[in-house]
Amino acid sequence: MLRRFFASPLTVIGFVFVLVLLVLALFSPQIATHDPLEVNITNKLQPPSDEHIFGTDEVGRDIFSRIVYGSRISLKIGLLVVLISFPIGTILGAIAGYFGGVVDQVIMRMTDIFLSFPGIILAMSIAAALGPSIENVLLALAVVWWPWYTRIVRSSVLSIKSSEFIEASRAIGANPFRILFKDILPNSIAPASIQASLDLGFVILAAAGLSFIGLGAQPPSPEWGAMLSSSREILREAWWAATFPGLAILFTVLGFNLLGDGLRDVLDPKQR
Structure with a gap:
């Protein structure tokens, strides 16, 4: 599995991007060169230099340090959203697919209501x-x-619940919930796991977008979307203020997408 996972150069690149993000988030105090919230008006809008690798923003804060600490916020949002939504969606989907009937109709119509909105x-x-x-x-x-x-x-449960090994479990009198959570769910969770790895990047992108329009992190929080929003008015005179937070979002989303493709190659039997 590891050989198949690292066989693709793009997967390796995605793994490296995600690994860098994890290192930045875990060791932010050691990596950051300045206090991300420290204001120094005399150093405002300084271009990239030896002292400030990515330059400074409109109030003199070090952009590199803010990006480093912002990795913690972005990774926290991505992980928590997936860790909350993944179990809920997985359990509801498994129950709907296995029991069918009224239970399936209620759960799926509720799902359709949420999916009917962008x-x-x-x-x-x-x-x-x-x-x-x-x-x-x-x-x-x-x-x-x-x-x-x-x-x-x-969808995965519907294709698995009529398999012979499931029929054998029913024949020996296994409890329906035991069949569902011990036999069916472990064999149908791989596609959702792949989607979860891809969604980490998209969640971070969506959170940055909400912060960009003022609905997420608020100043002076070093969140990447909020940093992009505050740098809009100074983009012409200080290109670095928006460029580096934007690149952080770009490489993070790209890394999770490439990593998700690699996991699909490993976990999806159709790809083998």
Whole structure:
């Protein structure tokens, strides 16, 4: 599996990007060269130099240090949203696919209601109603994201529940919930796991977008989307203020996408 995973150069690149993000998030105090919240008006809008690798922003804060600490916020949002929405969607999809009938209709119609709205618009509405903060963005994205896992797992369960080994479990009198959670779910969770690895990057991108329009992290938080938003007015005179946070988002999303493709090659039997 490891040989197949690292066989693709693009997968290796994605793994390296994600590994760098993890290192930045775990060792932010050791890597950052300045206090990310320290204001120094005399050093405002300084271009990249030996003292400030990525330059400074409109109030003299070190952009490199803010990006390093911002990796913690972005990774926290991505992981928590997936860790909340993945189990909810997986369990609901497994129950709907296995029991069918009225249970399936209720769960899937509820899923269709959420999917009938564009995800980012629904997240914006929830975040706006709750108020601008990182916690509310996290909750809004978790509410938006679970239906995708429900559909994926339900489809997998429908294709597996008529298999011979499931019929054998029924024949020996196994409890339906034991069959579902011990026999069916472990064999149908791989597609949803692949989607979860891809979604980490998209969640980080969506959270940055919500912060960019003022619904997420608020100043002076070193969140990448908020940094992009505050640098809009100085883009012409200080290109570095928006370029480096934008590149951080770009490489993070690209890394998770490439890593997800590698996991698909390993976990998806159709790719073998």
